[in-house]
Structures are given as structure tokens and as C-alpha cells.
Amino acid sequence: MPHAGWQDFRFDGIGTSWEISTPVPLSPGQRSSVLAEVERYDSTWSRFREDSLVTRISVAPGQYELPREATGLAALYRQLYTLSGGAMTPLIGESLERLGYDPHYSLQPRGEAAPPPAWDTVLEWRGTSLRTTAPVVLDIGAAGKGQLVDLLAEQLRGHGVTDFFIDASGDLLHGGQEPVQVALEHPYDPGKAIGTVPLGSGALCASASNRRAWGDGLHHVLDGTTGAPVRTVVATWARARTAMEADALATALFLVPAEDLERYFSFSWLKVFSNGSAEYSAEFEGALFT
Template sequence: MPQPDQAGFSFEGIGTRWEISTPRPLDAALRGRLLAVVEKYDGDWSRFRSDSRVSAMARQPGRFQLPAEAAALGRLYRRLYDITAGAMTPLIGGSLERLGYDASYSLKPAGSPVPAPRWEDALDWDGNELTTSVPLVLDIGAAGKGQLVDLLAAELRSHGEESFLIDASGDLLHSGPEPVTVALEHPYDPSKAIGTVSLAGGALCASASNRRAWGDGLHHVLDGTTGRPVTTAVATWTMANNTMVADGLATALFFAPGAVLEESFDFSWLTVFSDGSAAYSAGFEGTLFT
């Protein structure tokens, strides 16, 4: 899986391209339910939509109720925030906007980089209730796409679909008996691969500083303590049972060594650095080309 005769369901959602491959075509009703899951998630969490709950937080402080999935997302972000000493944070949205990655995609910096607000000073995230002391631009992009993959997988399974591959523009979740071989994209040349990995019944997520880049040295992976783009790592890959966790850890690898993250999470990983070197876990199921 997937094979040429399999069915594919492609669509745009949360600003990216999705494809769900299944052994047989999904019926129209299930496709509609999947699209509704995506629309609801976008309506709750997108900082690019003026009608989202997250955008309401940017306008004024207060107490905000978010969907049930907020609890798991908040726990993951808090753990990664602590491990990285604040470098990885969901409060990075204002820093991204400062550098031009704003709701209108201006891609024009409005000034020098600014650090993200400290979690301890600005945010109380208790389950699905968020209380803010100042207006905040919440950005959950580092783990949110992975969480949405998991929500779609739950919807598929609830309707009897057990074999599928969800591809959210390179963040993958595989379910089924037959593994799939995935190429690891070269961080400087998308037409090439630096290796392959066999994915069987789990998630594979990637993050790269070249995926959303603009201007001179500007990209979407910012250090929350400085507001500046990171320059050490250029690409990461992670494998885990849960796509949200794999997605979040793919970004965390820009700020913390994989061995440190392994102390708190069960996953395998690969990091490629700007000097061309690479580091990877003993359990990484991939093959790198020489």
C-alpha cells in the first residue's frame, strides 16, 4: 500500500495539500465528514482566519474554550517548551508576524525579531480552557497538522476503514498490513532524496527550514527566546505511533538534541545540520544514501 489501483481522496485544507489513499474509494458521505473535521479544526485553530477562536485571542485577553483536542495539544507543547527552555512555543505567532509571516502573507518584516511572550507570564492552558493575560497570537503549526492527521485517522477508523495512508504534504500516517517506502527529501533540492524509510503502521513527520522561507535567511522555524530563525539544523524527520507527537518532535529537534528528547518520548529521529552532517537515533528505520 498504496498501489496504483488504489483510491485517492485529495483536497486542500489548513493551507496545505492532503491525500488519503485507501484500498477502495471512500463514499461521498465519509468524504464529507472528513472535510468537516478539517474545516472545524481550521475554524478553531487558524491564525490566518479572522473568524477563528485563535484570532479572537489576538484581539483581546480573556478566557477561551477550545475543543477537546486542546488538552493533548497543550500538554505536548508544555513539555516541549520546558525541554527546550522556551525555544519551542505556541506563542511564536507574534514573532512570525513581525518577520512577515502574517495573516496576509505579506512576507515583509515589520522590524527586527522579537522573542515570544513567556508562557509563565502570558498563558494558562488548562485542558481545553486557555486564559490569557495579554493579546496573544497562538501558532500551533508545529504540532497541529499532525494532530489533524490523527483526528482524520480516528474518523476513518470509526467508519470501518483500517487500511489507509494519510499524506499531509509530507507528514504521513500509515495504517495497514503492507508497509510503504518513503523518500526523504533533500533539504536543498526537492527533486532529490537523501535516503528512504519504510513506514509500517505509524507516523513519519518532517520539518525543514526551506519549506516556508522568504527574504534573506527568513523561515518559519523561529527560536521563541529570540524570535530569530534557527540556523543550525536544516531538516528533521521523526517516526512515532502518534502523528501529533511526531510532528511536534520534528520541530523540537531544531532546538534540542534527539538524545535529550528520547528521555521523554518514545520515537526515532534523523537531523540534518547546516554543515552537511547528520545525526540519528539507533532505532531510525531509514537508509541514507552516501
């Protein structure tokens, strides 16, 4: 619990565990509203549901109308796609499914790693309008959970709840001003921490290759230029104003030099490599354990 005496609302959504902490318990109506928004988002963007819009897009090419949050996703993904030379792409779902991270969670590869199609050959995404020229498997997991955190925060504020702490299994958003001390999970031992960081108002999101790993060295952070898992970086953290941006940048740090990202985004960061070394920005306040 981030603050003594705060009340927790725990639930599962989009395949992970959530916890919203507030000074006063959320009312039944507020809780129902939160759960309805989670269901709406999942029914649009999940590639693990047969009834989702993303699943329909994966079946047949055509023109699709997306909900309002698609505008922010499109702009952010396009910028990071360009900065990464195609390594970070919303089309990575096809490569993930090829390696076994499919809607049935088979975790059985059905071939060698392969890159997804290039954005401009199959996809035209402008705001809430999406047109495809072939069936494509969208996967907005690198930014989607963070965006849903922001949407729930927007909803809480709409209900007059301005002090809150949202924890979406490592994607954190603090709505209050009093800093909360947050532990940084050890990339090889979830029961340990490699350090702590104070989180004031804003977001802190993490990405780690151990979070969704299977088979022989397979995990969910793929390089879109090869379709293969990233090997050199094992964990990242990004602090930004919004959870969507922090979430996306945490993944981008696996694929793009931090100094390139800093030219376009205002954020602080920590990156841990497979050899045990770490790099971090001067603004990333906190303490790493030795």
C-alpha cells in the same frame, strides 16, 4: 500511491495539500465528513483566518473554551516548552508575524527578530480551558497538522476504514501493517531525495527550513528564546506512534538535543545540519544516499 490499486482522495486544507489513500474509494459521505473535520479544525486554530478562535484570542485577553483536542496540544506543548527552555512555544505566532509570516502573507519584516512573551506571564492553558492576560498570537503549527492527521485517522476508523495512508504534505500516517517505502525530501532540492525509509503502522513527520522560507534567510522554524530562525539544522524527520507527536518532535529536534527528547518520548529520528552532516537514532531504519 502507497499501495498498488489503492484509491486517492485529494483535497486542500489548513493551507496545504492532502492525500488519503485507501483500498476502496471513500464514499461521498466519508469524504464530506473528512472535509467538515478539516474545516472545523481550521476555523478554531488558524491564525490566517479572520473568523477563527485563534484570531479572536489575538485581539483581546480573556477566558476561552477550546475543543477537546486542545487537551493533548496543551500537554505536549507544555512538556516541550519546558524541555527546550522556552525555545518551542505556542506563542511563537507573534514572532513569526513580526518577521513577515503574517495572516496576509506579506513576507515583509516589520522589525528585528524578537521573542514572544513567556508562557506563564500571559497564558494559563489547562485542557480545554485557556485564559490570557494580554492579546496573544497562538501558533500551534509545530503539532497541529499532525494532530489533524490523527483526527482524520480516528474519523476513518469510526467509519470502519482501518487500512489507509494519509499524506499531509510530508506528515504521514500509515494505518496498515504492510510497510510503505517513503522518500526523504532533499532539504535544498524538493525534486530529489536524500534517502528512503520503510514506514509500517505509525507516523513519519518532517520539518525543513526550506518549506516556508522568504526574504534573506527567513523561515518558519524560530527559536522562541530569540524569535530568530534556527540556522544550524535544516531538516528533521521523526517517527512515532501518532502524527501529532511525530510532528511536534520533528520541530523540537531543531531546538533540543535528541538525547534529551529520547528521555521522555519513544521515537526515532534523523537530523540534517546546514554543513551537510547528519545524525540519526539507531532505530531510524532506512538508507541515506551518498
